[in-house]
Amino acid sequence: MANAEYAVAGVELDSPLLNAAGSINGPNAEGLLREVDLLASTGIGAITVGSFTIPRQEGNEVKFGSPTYHYDAVEGKTYNSMGLPNIGLDEAVALAPDVVSRSHDKGKPVIYSGSPTMSPESGESVEQARRLVYEFLQTGVDLVELNVSCPNVVTEGGGRKPIMGYDLESMAELIDVLASEVGEGQRVGVKLPPYVTDEEKLLIPEVAKILRAKNVFSFLVTANTIPNQIARNQDGNPILSVPNGAGGMSGPATKEAGREQLQMWHEQMGDRLDIVSALGVDSGQEVAVRRSLGAVAAEGVTFLWESDNWASKVSKVLHDFADAVE
Ligand SMILES: Cc1cc2nc3c(=O)[nH]c(=O)nc-3n(C[C@H](O)[C@H](O)[C@H](O)COP(=O)(O)O)c2cc1C
Numbered sequence: 001m002a003n004a005e006y007a008v009a010g011v012e013l014d015s016p017l018l019n020a021a022g023s024i025n026g027p028n029a030e031g032l033l034r035e036v037d038l039l040a041s042t043g044i045g046a047i048t049v050g051s052f053t054i055p056r057q058e059g060n061e062v063k064f065g066s067p068t069y070h071y072d073a074v075e076g077k078t079y080n081s082m083g084l085p086n087i088g089l090d091e092a093v094a095l096a097p098d099v100v101s102r103s104h105d106k107g108k109p110v111i112y113s114g115s116p117t118m119s120p121e122s123g124e125s126v127e128q129a130r131r132l133v134y135e136f137l138q139t140g141v142d143l144v145e146l147n148v149s150c151p152n153v154v155t156e157g158g159g160r161k162p163i164m165g166y167d168l169e170s171m172a173e174l175i176d177v178l179a180s181e182v183g184e185g186q187r188v189g190v191k192l193p194p195y196v197t198d199e200e201k202l203l204i205p206e207v208a209k210i211l212r213a214k215n216v217f218s219f220l221v222t223a224n225t226i227p228n229q230i231a232r233n234q235d236g237n238p239i240l241s242v243p244n245g246a247g248g249m250s251g252p253a254t255k256e257a258g259r260e261q262l263q264m265w266h267e268q269m270g271d272r273l274d275i276v277s278a279l280g281v282d283s284g285q286e287v288a289v290r291r292s293l294g295a296v297a298a299e300g301v302t303f304l305w306e307s308d309n310w311a312s313k314v315s316k317v318l319h320d321f322a323d324a325v326e
Contacts, residue, residue, distance in 0.1 A: 006045060008274050008296055009187055009218035011109045011142045013045035015318055017287055018299035020221075020278045021051045021113035021147060021191065027058050027085050029095055036099055040106040042314040045297055047103050050113035051084055051147045052092040054128050057117075059085025064241040070231050071251065071306055076282075078302045079231040081240045081247035084115055089135060096139035109142035113191065116148070116164065125164055126173045134182050142187065146217075148174070149193035149224035163227065165193040166203060171210050179214040189219035194226050194261050194279065201264070208268035219274040221299075223261040225250045226279075251302045255280030259293060266294035284320025291325075 006013040024035040024047070032049065039047050060083030061068045070079045087095070092112065103110045114132030116125040123131075129146055136144040148164040148171070164170045182188070190211070195201050211217060225248025231239040238245020258279030265275055277295035281287060282303045290298040307313035 006297060008046070008276060009143060009189065011046070011187065013109065013297060014107055015043050015045040015321075016291060016297040017043070017314065017317055017321065018045050018111070018276065018297050019048050019304055020299040020301045021048050021145060022080075022082065023301045023304050024049050025051065025084070025086050027056065027087060029087050029091060032087070032095070033098060033102065036102050038310055039314075040103050040108050042311045043318045044108065044314050046109040046111055046142070047099075048111040048113055048145065048299070049099055050086060050092065050145075051115035052086045052089055052113065052132065053084055053115050053117050054089045054123070054131065055117075056088030056091065057084050057086055059083045060242050061085070064243070066241055068240060068242065068247070069305075070239045070247075071302065072231060073306075076252035077229075077231070077249055077254070078225075078251035078305075079229060079240055079247040079249055080225065081242040083242075084117070089114075089132060093135055093139055096136075096141055100140045111143040111145050111189075112136045112139065112141040113145040113147055115146075126170060126177050129164075129174055130177050130181055133178060133186075133188055137182070137186060137188070143189060143219070144187060145189045145191050145219075145221060147191040147224065149191055163193050165207065165224075166195075166200065168203065168206050168210065171207055175210055175214050175216050178216045182216070184215040185218065186216070188217055189221055189274075189276070190217045191221040192223055192261075192265070194223035194257060195264070196226055196257065204264050204268060208265070211269070212272065217273060219276060219296075220265060220269065221276045221278060222265050223258065223279050224248065226254060226257065250279055250300075252280055252282045255282070255286065259289065262290060262293050262295055284317045284322070285324045287317065287321045288324035
């Protein structure tokens, strides 16, 4: 049963540990349901599924070969350029009742993550975002998370599509469109990119002002992976298969960055909305640190993907969390 001690945007969580977007995804609905079942039987606080884009996407592995995921165990750095492989909006909507019943049977709320792609063939990105949020809210999922931060959409020239969360004009337009067409006070959150460079950090108060202007988002997730990072092998060649070899970086080595992002956003938003903290969350101690810095919950991908057994990993993290807050 849900534990009222923990909640995101009024939705009670089983525990303060979530799986972050991208940990359960892929172009295969059966695989996705299998992972939902697997995670639902653990102590996880809620189940995040996606990110889903409007079109179905095979992801970068099909286009460029593998690997599109690499974990450097020595440095504790995760690199990914998965490129959002997913079943697409229509199938995600059709699958939602199944995802919800499997999760709710085990007392787990469901978070559906949607991601506009900045690809004009699927419409303007703000319109994509509106459609994803609007349609997901009808499905019976508990919360909808809007990812404005995917760094891994490869352009025809081999570069990367711009990240919406760094673009003030798009963010302002997004808030206006969602306020008028989806409404305020909904069960919707925004997943932001990390603001790492001095220039990016200057954007934080501006983005915060935009977010505060309307009550569109009831929670905020910070942060997505650090964009444009290149993992190299011993010969100095890029490991990831995508053009330029650049991917998003996360993992234990990004812990300090994750904490800093959380602190900066908590300072801006205070108690106006709930914050879920990601980037480098790898242990119960770290979940406790993130909560002490103002997050209602913490989440990750690497702690799951780099463990052989999700159930025992989640159980260990929660056990260590309980010890840490005693
Ligand atoms: C393999 C992989 C796939 C990811 N896919 C998504 C995604 O589809 N949508 C999203 O919002 N974030 C995605 N992320 C980012 C994570 O949700 C999260 O923000 C963070 O980077 C994970 O940090 P951690 O690996 O240190 O736990 C992905 C991260 C990884 C490692």
